[in-house]
Amino acid sequence: MNLRELAPAPESTAILNLRDSYGLYIDGRWVDAHGGSMATISPATEKPIAEIGLANAGDIDLAVKAARKAYDTVWSRMSGSERGKYLFRIARLLQERAREFAVAETVDNGKPIRETRDIDIPLVAAWFFHYAGWADKLDFAGLGTNPRALGVAGQIIPWNFPLLMLAWKVAPALAAGNTVVLKPAETTPLTALMFVDICEQAGLPAGVVNIVPGLGEVAGQALVTHPGVNKIAFTGSTSVGRHIARELAGTDVALTLELGGKGANIVFDDAAIDEAVEGTVNGIFFNQGHVCCAGSRLLVQENVHDEFVEKLKRRVSTLRVGDPLDKNTDVGAINSREQLDRIEAISATGEPEGASRWTLECAVPKAGFWFRPTIFTGVSTSNTIAREEIFGPVLSVLTFRTPQEALDKANNSPYGLSAGVWTQTASRMLTMADGLRAGVVWSNTFNQFDPTSPFGGYKESGFGREGGRHGVTAYLAAGGAR
Amino acid sequence: MSDMTIPKTYKLFVGGKFPRSESGRTHAVNRPDGGFLANVATASRKDARDAVVAARSAWSSWAGATAYNRGQVLYRVAEMLEGRGAQFAQEIIDSTGATPAAAKAEVRAAIDTLVWYAGWTDKFAQVFGGANPVAGPFFNLTVPDSVGVAVAVAPNAEGSSLLGLVASIAPILTMGNSVVVLASESAPCVAMSFAEVLATSDVPGGVVNILTGNVAEILPWLASHADVNSLDLTGVEGEVAVEAERSAAETLMRVIRPRTFGATEKSFDRIARFVEAKTVWHTKSLA
Numbered sequence: 169m170n171l172r173e174l175a176p177a178p179e180s181t182a183i184l185n186l187r188d189s190y191g192l193y194i195d196g197r198w199v200d201a202h203g204g205s206m207a208t209i210s211p212a213t214e215k216p217i218a219e220i221g222l223a224n225a226g227d228i229d230l231a232v233k234a235a236r237k238a239y240d241t242v243w244s245r246m247s248g249s250e251r252g253k254y255l256f257r258i259a260r261l262l263q264e265r266a267r268e269f270a271v272a273e274t275v276d277n278g279k280p281i282r283e284t285r286d287i288d289i290p291l292v293a294a295w296f297f298h299y300a301g302w303a304d305k306l307d308f309a310g311l312g313t314n315p316r317a318l319g320v321a322g323q324i325i326p327w328n329f330p331l332l333m334l335a336w337k338v339a340p341a342l343a344a345g346n347t348v349v350l351k352p353a354e355t356t357p358l359t360a361l362m363f364v365d366i367c368e369q370a371g372l373p374a375g376v377v378n379i380v381p382g383l384g385e386v387a388g389q390a391l392v393t394h395p396g397v398n399k400i401a402f403t404g405s406t407s408v409g410r411h412i413a414r415e416l417a418g419t420d421v422a423l424t425l426e427l428g429g430k431g432a433n434i435v436f437d438d439a440a441i442d443e444a445v446e447g448t449v450n451g452i453f454f455n456q457g458h459v460c461c462a463g464s465r466l467l468v469q470e471n472v473h474d475e476f477v478e479k480l481k482r483r484v485s486t487l488r489v490g491d492p493l494d495k496n497t498d499v500g501a502i503n504s505r506e507q508l509d510r511i512e513a514i515s516a517t518g519e520p521e522g523a524s525r526w527t528l529e530c531a532v533p534k535a536g537f538w539f540r541p542t543i544f545t546g547v548s549t550s551n552t553i554a555r556e557e558i559f560g561p562v563l564s565v566l567t568f569r570t571p572q573e574a575l576d577k578a579n580n581s582p583y584g585l586s587a588g589v590w591t592q593t594a595s596r597m598l599t600m601a602d603g604l605r606a607g608v609v610w611s612n613t614f615n616q617f618d619p620t621s622p623f624g625g626y627k628e629s630g631f632g633r634e635g636g637r638h639g640v641t642a643y644l645a646a647g648g649a650r
Numbered sequence: 651m652s653d654m655t656i657p658k659t660y661k662l663f664v665g666g667k668f669p670r671s672e673s674g675r676t677h678a679v680n681r682p683d684g685g686f687l688a689n690v691a692t693a694s695r696k697d698a699r700d701a702v703v704a705a706r707s708a709w710s711s712w713a714g715a716t717a718y719n720r721g722q723v724l725y726r727v728a729e730m731l732e733g734r735g736a737q738f739a740q741e742i743i744d745s746t747g748a749t750p751a752a753a754k755a756e757v758r759a760a761i762d763t764l765v766w767y768a769g770w771t772d773k774f775a776q777v778f779g780g781a782n783p784v785a786g787p788f789f790n791l792t793v794p795d796s797v798g799v800a801v802a803v804a805p806n807a808e809g810s811s812l813l814g815l816v817a818s819i820a821p822i823l824t825m826g827n828s829v830v831v832l833a834s835e836s837a838p839c840v841a842m843s844f845a846e847v848l849a850t851s852d853v854p855g856g857v858v859n860i861l862t863g864n865v866a867e868i869l870p871w872l873a874s875h876a877d878v879n880s881l882d883l884t885g886v887e888g889e890v891a892v893e894a895e896r897s898a899a900e901t902l903m904r905v906i907r908p909r910t911f912g913a914t915e916k917s918f919d920r921i922a923r924f925v926e927a928k929t930v931w932h933t934k935s936l937a
Contacts (some may be wrong), residue, residue, distance in 0.1 A: 256818045294785065299900075308775070388658055406902070413899035418892035425902065598754040599781050605795075619786035622927050627879070628902045633927050638792070646919065 178279045179497045183268045183472075189219040190357070192227055192381070193364045195234035199455050202227055203386055208358055211278035212492050212501040212536040223382035225390035228349070231378040232390070232396040235320040235347040239373025242348050244317060251433065255300030257370040262293040265366070265401050269359055271493070273331055276358035278501030278537070279455050280492045291617060294334040298619035299339035302398065302640050306344065309640050314647035317345030318422055319398035320411060321643060322391040323343050323566050324384070325360075326404045327503050328458040329354035330557075334377025336634045337401050338377060339619075343641035349378045351388055353404075354505045356383035359380030384408065389415075395486060403460075406557075406583075406628050424632025424642045426460065426624055428557040429585030432578035433463030433614060434600065436571075437472045439590035443612065448563070451588060451614035453487060453499055453541050457561040458507070460629070461586035465547075465554055467574050470567040477545055477565060481526060484541050489530050499561060501599050502537040511560030517552040518544045523564070549580055571596060575603045582625030588614045607633070660690040660838065662697060662862065663845035665704035666674040666837045666855020671863070675782065681837060682747030684735060690838045693863035698830070702861040702875055705799045705828040708856025711795040713826030717772035724768035724823060727851040727901040728761045734847065735761070738812055745837040746811050756809055763916050774921055782929070789932040791909045794925035796826035797904060798879035801872040803832045803865055804841065805885035811837030813845055814913045818884060821860055821920040826926035828871060829881070830859045834885065839860035866890045873897040880904035880924060884911055 189205070191198045201221025208217050223231070243251070253447045262269065269292070270284040279288075307313045325333035330352060341348050344432035352360035360379050369378050380387055388408075392400055392415050402412055403426040416423050433451045435444045439462045451463025468476050492500030502508040519525050522546040539560055547554050547564040554564045568574040578587055587606040591597050607625045610616060617623065617635075624633040634644050661668045673694035679689045693701075712720070731738065735757045742753040779792035800822045805814035811834060822829045834840030845860045861868060865886060873881055873894035881898045883891045883906060891908045898905050906923050 313861065410899050410902060413902060414896050417899060419897035420907075427902070484666055597932065601928075604928075605927060607928060609928065609930045611930065613788065613933050615933050616784070616788065618782065618786070618790070620782040621784050621790050621931070622782070622929050624799075624927070626795075626926050630902060630906050636792070638927050 171340045174199055174496050176491070178491060178493045179271055179274070179495060181275060181493070183271055183358075184275070185422060186218055186272070186358075187220070190361045190381070191221040192230045193221050193361070193379040194227070194232070195237070195378065198330040198434035199453055201204065201382070204380055205355070208276055208355065210275050212533065214535050217276060217358060220361070220381050223351070223380040223387040225472045226381060227382070228387055228390035230392060230431055231349045231380050232320055232322070232391070232394045233374040235349050239317075239319055239347040241415060242373045243376050244345055246308060248345070251342065251345065252300045252303030254372055255296050255303060255339060257276070258366055258372070259293045259300060260504070261294060261369050262289065263437050266290065266293065266428065267452055268330060269362065270448060272362055272607055273359050274492045274500070277327065277330055277356050278492050278503050279595060280497040280500045281495055282497065283455060288329055290333050291332050291619070295332070295619045296339045297344040298638065302340070303343040306640070309637055309644060311644055311646045316647050318645060319346060320396060320403060321346045321399040322394065322397040323350045324349055324388050324400070324402045324404065325350065325352055327356040328455060328460070330356040331359040331363065333403055336403070336485060340544040340634070340639045341401070341643045344640050346643050349375045349380060349391060349397070351380050351382055353607065354381075368406065371593055372524055389561045391417070392416070401642070404428070404615070409630055419548055425630035426632070426634060427628065427630035428582045429460045429462065429583045429625065430555065430557055431461055431463045431586035431588065431606070432465045432467050433588035434467045434578060434590065435469065435472070435476060436573045436591040436593075436596065437469040438592050440592060441472065441476060441479065444590040445476070447588065447590060447612070447614045448480060449487070450482055452563045453484070453561050454615050456499055456502055456539070456628050458503060458559055458614065461608060461615065464558060464564060465588070466563055467568050468565060471569050472570050477543070481543065484528055484543065485552035487528065487541055489528070489532055489538065489540060491533065499541060502539050502560065505537055505564075507559065508537040508539060512537055513553060514558045515542060515555055516560050518547075521551045523547045523553060539605050549577055553585060555581065571600065575600065577603050579603075579605045585629035586610065657686070657688065659724070660688050660842045660862065661795070661841055662691050662693055663842065663858070663860040663922070664697065664701045664848070665859065666849065668845070672700070682894065684705045685723050687744060688839055690842065690862045693861035693868055695863055697867070698868050698871050699875070701830040701861055702799060702872065702877055705830050706857035706858050706877055708854050709796070709798055709828040711855055712857045717775070720824070720826065721768045721771035723772065723852045724764055726818065727847060727853065728764035728768065729849045730847045731757070731761050731764065738843065741840050742811055742837070743844055746808070753811065756811070756813045760813045761815065763816050764820055766916055767824045768920070770824050770921060772827065776924065777918070778922060779927065787934045788845055789934055790929065792927050792929045794825055796926045797924050797926055798827060799877060800829045800880045800882060800924060801832070801878050802829055802882035803869065805884035806834045806836045809912040810913045811840045812844060814885065815841050815914055817914045818882060822924050823857065824921045825925045828857045829925050830861065831887070832865050832868055833860055833862045835865060867893050870897060872902060873903070876901050878903060880906070882906040883908045884913065902904045
């Protein structure tokens with residue numbers, strides 16, 4: 169018997185009040201989808217949650233027209249302070265119904281309730297609260313006085329932080345005076361559809377927010393290429409980001425992309441080792457590693473490598489993998505069969521290419537999609553597992569001897585989203601932060617997010633920033649003639 | 651005694667040196683009245699690639715220079731241009747047929763543009779970034795960082811043979827990027843004379859590289875170059891620009907589309923398009 173075994177402590181799903189099926193939310197009404205439907209399932213059980221209508225190009229056209237009408241007739245004419253009040257209401261409503269959204273997100277996504285309850289949903293409310301206050305202060309956003317909204321924003325979000333990514337997109341867009349058409353990810357549309365209820369409770373005018381689930385190649389493609397859209401904001405894979413950038417070449421459509429990453433987490437020999445172990449675990453096993461800014465490459469100074477890896481494995485051995493609704497669960501389900509296949513395929517290249525594999529021995533449920541936390545040591549920079557984004561609970565450990573070597577290895581990636589530095593020496597930390605080619609550098613911490621803090625990538629991790637003043641400028645243009 | 655002049659041989663400006671095109675090609679450039687002005691180098695794909703290599707190797711030390719130092723170097727460029735103002739005014743007249751007053755005003759504006767950006771080097775970071783009041787025990791700061799190697803096409807517009815070139819280069823240099831510039835096809839001689847100003851202005855070799863030739867021929871190689879980070883299409887129009895933007899998508903290059911900025915516009919936003927925002931978090935504690 170495992171002495172650390174705890175009795176199950178599942179969060180109840182009784183708080184949910186879901187429908188059997190959902191259509192599209194366009195122009196303040198639920199309408200039928202014309203691109204077929206698919207069930208959204210719980211990745212922890214593979215059981216269907218609800219049937220989701222899928223938008224086709226015609227549906228997207230209706231949504232964009234509704235957003236345009238709302239922009240022209242209501243939203244662009246409203247004062248910033250009035251717009252802000254709607255956003256404040258949304259923030260408050262989300263706080264009031266936080267537990268319901270946390271449970272729904274966990275059921276639909278597979279991530280632990282501990283994370284949706286303590287991180288995702290509180291950040292969602294914080295994001296709306298932060299941007300609510302921007303709505304009547306746009307003169308201070310750095311674009312001169314009277315900056316103008318871009319118009320209709322098409323927003324396409326991923327499945328790893330479904331409602332949080334909605335907040336990152338919708339809150340600044342509305343604050344800046346745009347209206348939106350948002351396409352949630354195929355496997356996680358549930359909380360975006362529930363967000364409709366929040367918009368209605370807030371009394372948001374019809375057409376300001378339109379939610380259109382659908383397939384990327386159908387609904388996403390139609391949204392990106394729709395001539396009535398002024399701005400595309402996309403978070404997702406680098407390959408889709410490339411495709412969108414290509415599609416928008418030669419247009420006037422503004423574009424921001426938040427794409428993949430292969431973050432380096434650098435541990436020096438003078439780091440507070442126990443804290444660095446915690447940070448490393450948080451860096452790669454948070455949200456099953458389904459994090460674009462995950463610290464998926466651990467660079468450890470050679471002289472502390474063995475000690476560090478041993479402590480790391482000991483710590484990872486205490487992680488609880490399983491039912492995401494259980495309040496004690498640390499690592500939940502992989503979001504989809506497709507993603508599990510991808511994680512397995514890339515991980516399978518580790519040993520043939522020369523790395524040593526260590527996988528947490530633990531039981532996982534029979535149904536659902538599961539991948540046990542895995543650590544590869546002896547990884548070289550040219551290995552597939554050191555170069556490709558795995559987007560799963562898989563850590564690749566490399567070593568370095570000098571700070572310069574650490575910088576060179578960290579920057580040796582087409583991505584540039586995040587990096588971590590663990591050292592007690594402040595001057596070294598600051599010099600490393602200067603040299604790291606990444607949009608976010610976490611020092612003696614990892615995977616922290618805040619609505620006031622700009623987030624986004626260098627190089628093939630995309631362009632544009634979300635969060636803070638920089639985030640609102642992504643939805644504004646300078647006033648006057650240009 | 652003969653008063654026969656000695657015409658200048660126009661070459662490329664790559665890595666701080668003035669090489670001929672490796673292709674050996676030149677093309678004739680005429681005065682507005684149709685008379686012969688000069689033969690200028692016709693850059694090739696290989697020249698473009700060499701220029702990117704030069705820009706990449708010059709980038710890190712330029713980016714790492716202090717803001718004060720970059721400001722002084724840009725100011726030094728203005729000083730050198732001032733000293734050769736009469737020469738540039740004449741070259742603008744010879745190349746474009748501008749009136750003497752217009753040519754003189756363009757030189758003046760180019761100098762003022764350089765001085766304006768010189769002053770931004772040590773002020774941009776404060777206006778652009780700053781402390782972020784995150785809800786937790788963290789020090790959190792957003793700072794601008796250079797993007798890396800930029801490619802820019804200098805505009806052909808009237809009144810921009812010198813000013814358009816300077817207005818393209820200066821905002822790219824301000825925060826530490828290096829650049830490969832494709833000179834305006836209509837006034838390549840002015841651009842290559844400006845290279846002489848740069849070469850005598852403490853701008854490290856390779857930070858600015860200027861190529862003359864056919865934009866439609868060279869740009870595709872640069873727009874698809876994996877070691878180029880940003881692409882300023884201010885000086886391009888039509889299908890050439892669209893194709894360049896499409897190629898740039900493959901490496902997610904930052905693209906400044908045509909007409910985003912005026913040919914001679916100087917603006918804060920123009921600097922901002924050539925920086926990455928980097929946000930640094932650090933824990934706070936008494937432990």
